[in-house]
Amino acid sequence: MKKTFSSLITGLIATFCLLSAQAGEIQVENFAGRQSVPQNPKRVVVLDFGALDSIRELGAKDSVIALAKGRIPEYLSEFAQDKYKNAGTLPEPDFEAINALEPDLIIASARQQKVLNRLKEIAPVFYIDNDFSDYYRSFAANVRALGQIFAKEDIARQKLAELDTLVEGLQAQTKGKNALVTLVNESRISAFGDNSRYALVYQKFGFTPIDPGLSASTHGNSIGFEYIAEKNPDYLLVIDRTAAITEKANNAQKVLDNALIKQTEAAKQNHIVYLNASNWYLAFGGLQSMKIMVDELQSAVKK
Known part of the structure; x- marks a missing residue:
């Protein structure tokens, strides 16, 4: 009987602990x-x-x-x-x-x-x-x-509401402007469309994709200088992956410093925008990094 009572108490304690954890x-x-x-x-x-x-x-x-x-x-x-x-x-x-x-x-x-x-x-x-x-x-x-x-649910709602207001302001500035988001990795260039990891540039931030035909891909579509010159976007938005993960600063600027790119409207209008590589590649998806991204693009379209 004592053993049964002891087992019962042990079971009750275990159940209580489990319920407390749950x-x-x-x-x-x-x-x-x-x-x-x-x-x-x-x-x-x-x-x-x-x-x-x-x-x-x-x-x-x-x-x-x-x-x-x-x-x-x-x-x-x-x-x-x-x-x-x-x-x-x-x-x-x-x-x-x-x-x-x-x-x-x-x-x-x-x-x-x-x-x-x-x-x-x-x-x-x-x-x-x-x-x-x-x-x-x-x-x-x-x-x-x-x-x-x-x-922190109330703070989360407040922060998202504040960010929504900033995004709406950006949308008003990007309306009617097209763009191409590119990522430079060493000497290689990838393009990202409106169904990619950078789709929010088009879907949420308001730029029109210069090429709706780009395939959905996490790593982007491999392109060359000729492609950029042919598409000739209003804004060329550049993420320097090499600069984000190594000590090589300004790698993308060096890669894109050529005659074909200089002929584009983006280059002529000073609309080649070298985005903050760490934020766009490493810290993508945080409240402050999202605000920084919006601020960067607002500054770019004001030029």
Whole structure:
């Protein structure tokens, strides 16, 4: 009888602990689907700069204990401090270091997609995912989900409303203007259309795509100087991947410094815009980085 009573008490305690743990979890939804995550985590490892950006904007940076420290964008430089531990790089997380930190939550994104199961063995994971065919909507869903996770839902709504107002102002300025988004990687050039990772330039920011026929591709469509000269966009928007991930500054400017590009209207009108490579390539998808992107384009169309 004593053994039965003892077993009953043990079972009740286990049930209580389980219910308590479940009570601390919430369901959030983004393009990746519904995810069960802990609410108000106190020890968070962040493997996505856009998420790190948004967490800071939501007023929850004190929960961050570690991040991927390779090539931190300038506007996130405060996270280079020693009090934030190094969790490896975006493509190669340091699993041993992350495990030793005993996080409550790990925030991951597409660059860690292949190692998600390994991360989930360490702690619950919130996976940031985006719909490139409707990027801005999926970005907003990620921000709202982070607002739920950190109990900052009102701030998330406010920040998104403020950003919507800025975007509307940009749309008024870009109306009737066409553009081509390009990414320069060493000497190679890729073009991105209105169904790509940079589709929001057309779909949300208001530029008309110079080539609606570009295929949907995460890595863009390979092009040459002749293509740019033939399409002759009003605005040539350039993301220098090489500058974003290496010490080679102004690589894209050197690549595009040739006679064919100089003949384009974009060159003649000073409308070749070299975008902030770190923000557009590494920190893509954060509240502040999105504002920086809008500001960059507003400055470009005012020229």
